Amino acid sequence: MSSPSPEVSAVATPCTAPAQRHFSRRYQAAIVIVVVLVGWGAIILALHFGQKHHDRLGFDIGRAFPPGKPFVPGEIYATTMAEIMDHELNSGFGWRPNDFFLWGPKVMADNNANRQIGILIALRETCRVFKDHLTKISSNEYDQNLVLADSDFRNDPYRWMLPAAETKYRDGVKHLRAYVAGLHTNPPTSRELNQRNIELVRLMQAWSDLLGDAHANLYRTRTDSGGPVRAWMVDDYFYKAQGYTDVIYYMMQAVKREYYIPLRTKPVLATLFDEAIDPLGKAAMLKPLIVLDGAPDGIFANHRRNLDAYISEARQKIYSIREELAQ
Numbered sequence: 001m002s003s004p005s006p007e008v009s010a011v012a013t014p015c016t017a018p019a020q021r022h023f024s025r026r027y028q029a030a031i032v033i034v035v036v037l038v039g040w041g042a043i044i045l046a047l048h049f050g051q052k053h054h055d056r057l058g059f060d061i062g063r064a065f066p067p068g069k070p071f072v073p074g075e076i077y078a079t080t081m082a083e084i085m086d087h088e089l090n091s092g093f094g095w096r097p098n099d100f101f102l103w104g105p106k107v108m109a110d111n112n113a114n115r116q117i118g119i120l121i122a123l124r125e126t127c128r129v130f131k132d133h134l135t136k137i138s139s140n141e142y143d144q145n146l147v148l149a150d151s152d153f154r155n156d157p158y159r160w161m162l163p164a165a166e167t168k169y170r171d172g173v174k175h176l177r178a179y180v181a182g183l184h185t186n187p188p189t190s191r192e193l194n195q196r197n198i199e200l201v202r203l204m205q206a207w208s209d210l211l212g213d214a215h216a217n218l219y220r221t222r223t224d225s226g227g228p229v230r231a232w233m234v235d236d237y238f239y240k241a242q243g244y245t246d247v248i249y250y251m252m253q254a255v256k257r258e259y260y261i262p263l264r265t266k267p268v269l270a271t272l273f274d275e276a277i278d279p280l281g282k283a284a285m286l287k288p289l290i291v292l293d294g295a296p297d298g299i300f301a302n303h304r305r306n307l308d309a310y311i312s313e314a315r316q317k318i319y320s321i322r323e324e325l326a327q
Contacts, residue, residue, distance in 0.1 A: 033291055047179035052187070052287045054092040059083040061253045072183040073258060074193035077130060077163040078146075080254040084155070084247060085169055086121060088116050095169065098160040114236050117157060118243020120169075125155050126251055127172075127207045133199040135191040142192040145179035148257075150170075161194075193258055197325045200259060204322040207248050211315040214241035218308040235291035238304055242284060245311060249280035269324055283310035 089095055096113035124233050131146040152172030157165050182190030217237040221229055229237075255265060256273045263270040286307055294300030 005275060015308055016268065022283060044184050052285075054112065055138035055285055056088050056113075056288060057084060057246075057250060059087070059248070059250075061257060064290055065257055067257075067260075069256075071193055072188075072192060074135060074190065075135070075180045075183050075194055076254045076257050077251070078176045078179050080172045080250055081123060081127060081130075082180075084119065086173050087205055088119060089169055089173070093157075093228065095157075095166045097157045098165050098254060111239050115243040115246070118240040119247055120153065120157055121240075121241070122207075122244045122247035124150070126203070126247060127153055129206050130193075131204045133202045134193050137194055137196075140191070141177060145175045145190060145302035147180065149179070157298075164269075181317070195259060195261070197262060200255070201322055201325045203255070204318050204325065207252075208315055208322065209320050210244045211311050211318070214244050215308055215315065217241055218304040219310070231293055234293040234304055238291045238307060241307060241311065242286065245280050245314070246281040246313070247282045249277060252277050266324065268319060272317050272321045272324065277316045279310040279313040279317075283314070286310070 002104045005212075014034075025314060059080070061076065061080060061159045064079070065071055093112065096116055099113070122142050127146065127150045131142060133142050152168045152175065154170035155163065155165055159165050179190045182188060183192065218241055220237065223229060223233070252273060256270070265274065281319075288301070288303050292301045293304060294302045296302065296305075
């Protein structure tokens with residue numbers, strides 16, 4: 001059989017060029033898609049493991065204030081509050097809720113931002129009770145450093161200037177440290193924690209209310225505007241609730257050390273503290289790769305319910321502590 005004539009080959013060759021260009025464009029598009037997906041996955045993994053590392057506060061109360069070391073009532077409590085906020089300001093990406101909108105709390109890297117909002121709310125309540133009740137009795141004056149710290153922590157967390165949230169929160173940390181320093185002057189210029197059970201009840205009530213709010217948000221099916229809670233919204237409620245548990249977890253350890261005398265004379269209180277601290281610690285460190293909202297009888301996890309199991313357990317123990325203190 002004779003081979004095609006040069007004339008036929010010359011006509012056929014140009015016809016293959018558009019097909020080759022089309023294939024080349026599709027190949028390039030596929031490469032771009034693969035690169036984007038790989039990059040997206042790498043960012044998610046980096047944020048996930050970065051968050052797991054950030055969630056651990058590099059402050060050990062037992063090491064900073066060992067059982068045999070004397071302390072002035074109030075310094076463990078105030079130091080722990082200062083360390084919690086200092087960690088959020090100066091580790092990882094810093095304070096996230098007021099970041100630039102392309103990298104802020106409404107975009108991909110929003111988990112830490114929502115967690116920090118929960119931390120801030122819990123710190124505000126913890127500082128308020130410290131100022132209003134744990135260091136003040138009846139007509140006694142407020143401790144001025146605690147007044148200033150409480151005011152600083154109430155600055156808008158989304159404000160990025162005039163003043164920036166970070167600026168005010170750093171001032172709050174400075175005033176807490178100034179309070180601790182004032183406990184050690186002669187004479188003391190700061191008001192000691194009074195270690196009265198009746199005042200501690202108020203703190204347990206505040207924490208119980210916070211965990212109740214977390215519980216309600218973890219079970220909500222409607223937003224404040226009345227719309228349904230979408231799958232991409234559930235992580236906001238998850239991490240805000242987790243922020244509450246982070247603060248209460250560390251502060252309960254501080255309170256256990258501050259109130260060691262009442263806990264020693266009433267061993268059931270020490271047991272209840274340990275039983276509350278354990279689920280709080282597990283809740284504070286829970287970090288799924290993706291927060292899922294599976295059905296109760298589905299094959300996928302429901303991480304909001306998983307977190308709430310720890311929160312409900314801790315809340316019940318805190319309620320029991322409150323009852324014991326009130327007796």
